[in-house]
Amino acid sequence: MIQPVLAALFDLSHPAHYLHWHFFQMSVANVIVILLMIAVFVAAILIPFPRRERSS
Amino acid sequence: MSDGGRSSVSAAERRMWTTWVRERAVSSLPPDKLLPDRQPSYVSSWIYVFGVTTIAALVVVVVSGMILGLAGPAWWHTSSLGRFFNGIHLWGVELFFFAMVVHLWGKFFMGAWRGGRGRTWVTGAIAFLVAIGAAFTGYLSQQNFDSQWIASEGKDGLNSVGIGAFFNVSNFGQMYTFHVILLPLAVSALVVWHVLLVRRHGVVPPYPAKGQER
Numbered sequence: 001m002i003q004p005v006l007a008a009l010f011d012l013s014h015p016a017h018y019l020h021w022h023f024f025q026m027s028v029a030n031v032i033v034i035l036l037m038i039a040v041f042v043a044a045i046l047i048p049f050p051r052r053e054r055s056s
Numbered sequence: 057m058s059d060g061g062r063s064s065v066s067a068a069e070r071r072m073w074t075t076w077v078r079e080r081a082v083s084s085l086p087p088d089k090l091l092p093d094r095q096p097s098y099v100s101s102w103i104y105v106f107g108v109t110t111i112a113a114l115v116v117v118v119v120s121g122m123i124l125g126l127a128g129p130a131w132w133h134t135s136s137l138g139r140f141f142n143g144i145h146l147w148g149v150e151l152f153f154f155a156m157v158v159h160l161w162g163k164f165f166m167g168a169w170r171g172g173r174g175r176t177w178v179t180g181a182i183a184f185l186v187a188i189g190a191a192f193t194g195y196l197s198q199q200n201f202d203s204q205w206i207a208s209e210g211k212d213g214l215n216s217v218g219i220g221a222f223f224n225v226s227n228f229g230q231m232y233t234f235h236v237i238l239l240p241l242a243v244s245a246l247v248v249w250h251v252l253l254v255r256r257h258g259v260v261p262p263y264p265a266k267g268q269e270r
Contacts, residue, residue: 033154041158044102051100 090255098262106159107254111247113152118240120145125236129199149191156184168260176253183246190239196231207231
């Protein structure tokens with residue numbers, strides 16, 4: 001019962017999927033990680049940081 | 057500001073190396089700089105959290121790696137708890153590199169080497185490169201078919217640049233020593249040096265607005 005819940009969300013027991021674009025070749029997993037890093041970088045700049053009011 | 061205890065040091069004590077080290081350490085990193093209570097207002101942005109995220113991930117990686125090293129490959133491959141810690145170690149590394157790359161991008165676009173912070177930038181860059189070696193030797197230390205495949209592929213690359221005789225990826229003992237002792241020590245030392253330099257020189261201020269360049 002617990003096993004399916006704890007199992008990986010994605011089945012990793014097969015060769016990785018790759019993107020090919022001329023000389024460029026990269027696994028889909030790596031492309032997703034790079035896109036996530038760009039998204040987090042942009043979000044870190046745009047999302048305002050919570051400010052705590054200081055009692056003077 | 058502290059004088060490093062200089063005023064109370066006798067002439068005989070001044071010749072001792074411990075006095076020299078203490079005075080140098082306290083004068084370059086006084087306690088209020090080493091552990092400040094406040095940071096400049098420009099630090100209140102999410103882009104500044106990725107350095108400490110990287111360090112937090114490094115702590116998780118080192119601690120989980122110690123547990124894996126103590127229990128051994130038979131444990132991390134066969135028991136569910138061993139596989140759990142193996143997963144913690146892997147995902148800790150994923151978070152470590154993820155946060156470090158975002159940190160690197162942020163500091164690059166801030167020009168974080170400005171204002172005498174060149175060594176801070178260089179120690180960070182070298183820590184990144186050494187960490188890649190630590191991750192690579194980690195893949196070689198898995199003790200499975202994946203590590204054998206990576207070793208056979210990596211050996212050609214290292215031989216092609218002439219270092220295959222000194223860094224033999226098919227020698228498990230050598231790679232394991234690099235992975236669990238030498239490279240973690242190097243990464244940790246570089247990170248400590250990097251953080252001390254940040255403490256000494258402070259966080260780089262933003263570029264001045266247009267028309268306000270000095």
